[in-house]
Amino acid sequence: MSSQKTSQGGRAPSRRRGHERVATLLSAASTCFVEKGFDATTMTEIAARAEASIGSLYQFFPTKEALAEALLSEHANGLNERMERLVAQTPDWTTEELAARLVRTFVDYRKQHPAMVALTEVAGSLPSMLGRTIRQRMRDYLSQILAIHAPRIPAGELRPAAMVVQQLMKAAVALESEQPATLRKAAQSQLQQALALYLTELASRP
């Protein structure tokens, strides 16, 4: 969990100690957001979990929103990286493989960064446009993938199709929190199949 720029607002850390603290704070915030949701977690709680004082927290993150944005931008970078790899490999894959890779990419990423779900929900009401930017970029990547895998699709239908695939990915992630595991696996497998069917249909358009 690297720290990078805390960007606007909070004083950015310059010494080694500061970077460590920022990382610890972000990690603590992430855990809290997962456990109780963004609105329900308090700054005091985050500081306590990071074993820092409330003042120290405010030194780097002047508001709770700043924390959310920092975490969100980290996650966005991570996901974008994976999407670029996905785009690069798309030409080598069959439709079934592509569907499997898409689902796995999103589901795995959510497993490794559970806070992203909670944060994505809040992204809309965030002061910055980070939420829009992230969704937009994701749609761009999916459009690229579709353009590669289904070259015959008309340009006008590319974005709607990308939006649908995006929603299907969101659905796959949502299924991740179902119990019991057997049912969840079965449902995710079905969803992947539905995606594959849709992709196949897209690839064979007049």
Added chain:
Amino acid sequence: MSSQKTSQGGRAPSRRRGHERVATLLSAASTCFVEKGFDATTMTEIAARAEASIGSLYQFFPTKEALAEALLSEHANGLNERMERLVAQTPDWTTEELAARLVRTFVDYRKQHPAMVALTEVAGSLPSMLGRTIRQRMRDYLSQILAIHAPRIPAGELRPAAMVVQQLMKAAVALESEQPATLRKAAQSQLQQALALYLTELASRP
């Protein structure tokens, strides 16, 4: 917007005036939840919008959660009604018609009851089990529909399939807030097609 039982907690209205007030309060709450989300709207705000005093509000709804539950159970009843009609008519429809009806039912319902989206998000953290119950019932209805429309599907795959269809409906509803309208319509049309493809595949299983 009928009032029914305010169930536990708040004293139930008995006179005509009381019922009217409860209805007004619920309507006001609904509007506020849509505009600012559940967490962000305050009891004072709701009372003000209903042109009632804060004390009057608390007389019928002792907590904000009670309001959410009352609204949620109203919406659940409404949706259940539509689902029963859907189940009854399923035998008469082709796969394409079924897909169209499913999508339309959910999208229309959300248009007429915009608060349900905001409330569904909170349902999970509600003290009662209303959230679970609603999702569960919805899955039951979808299972029934699938069992009717695709009788050859093995019993074990019925619930996973219902979960997938449920997620696709959620996706259709989510697309409803996309802009511009042209793009939204196109995406929803694509999603409907994806659903139809999936249903077709379900109906023709070994």
Added chain:
DNA sequence: CTCCAATGTGAGGCTATCCTCACATAGCGA
């Protein structure tokens, strides 16, 4: 008309949370 339960009212108590500030400590560079 009278009575009383239902309903209406809003000031204010209470708590929780955000965030500031004045001061303490640490540790890098000279």
Added chain:
DNA sequence: TCGCTATGTGAGGATAGCCTCACATTGGAG
């Protein structure tokens, strides 16, 4: 070693929101 900036600290001011309470008003039943 010394000085200076980055970092650390937590009490407390300020605000906001939930909810109570003691009292006022209303309107149906007898």
